[in-house]
Amino acid sequence: MDIVWFSWNQAVHEGKEVVVPDLQTSLTRRVSDHSVAWLKQDTRPALFGVPPEPDFLEINFDVAICQSGSYIVVSCQNSSSSLCTVYMEQVKAMDPLLGEAMAAARAMEIALSRQWSKNLLKAQAAWSIHWVSRKLNQEAHPLAQWAARDHVTGFFDSGCIPHSILFCDSVFPAF
Structure with missing residues (x-):
């Protein structure tokens, strides 16, 4: 005017x-x-994932593709966003989609073997059972990278996980 x-x-x-x-x-x-x-600008940082409902477990999985071999990771959180289980394994997959499929299969095997009946499976691949963006699945990818970098495999107590990874997806960040 x-x-x-x-x-x-x-x-x-x-x-x-x-x-x-x-x-x-x-x-x-x-x-x-x-x-x-x-226009409304969202200047907030990336949202943290919402923990699963009580009695449910959130199972995240991912793959890190490396020249020396690929690593899959499966992590599980309870309704208070506490890390319950972490599993890492080296696999012979150089294709990211195949690696994601192997991680998904391992996640299901772990859930079945431990008789977990109420699960939310989350991954970054669009074909997944329950797709979430990397912003809401920030723990699985760093875990897979850590496994690949340090050649880590098997089940791990949460106390063995680097704090920078352990709390990256938490609703209640550690200070």
């Missing part, structure tokens, strides 16, 4: 000619710029 008043005052008081196409271009640009300012 200011530009219209400014142009009007220049025309009336200073005798300057108003070039309508220029005024229209300027108005369109300014309206567009100001409209963007009104």
Whole structure:
């Protein structure tokens, strides 16, 4: 609106000619710029995952593909976001989708062998049983990378997991 008043005052008081196409271009640009300012911008950091309901377990799985061999990881959290189980294994898969499938199969095997009946399976691959973005599954991928980097396999107590990984997906971050 200011530009219209400014142009009007220049025309009336200073005798300057108003070039309508220029005024229209300027108005369109300014309206567009100001409209963007009104768009709601989400400046919050990535959301943490929501823990599963009571009596449910959230089973996350992922793969890290490396030249020296790939590693799958399966991690399990309870309704208070506590890490219950971590399993890592080196596999012979150089294709990420095959590695994800192997991790999913191992997650199911672990759930069945431990007789866990109420599970939420989560992975990053779009074909998965329950797809979540990496932002909401931040623990599984660093676990897979850790397994690959340190050649770690088998079941692990949560006390053995680096704190930077252990609490990266927690609703209650460790301070």
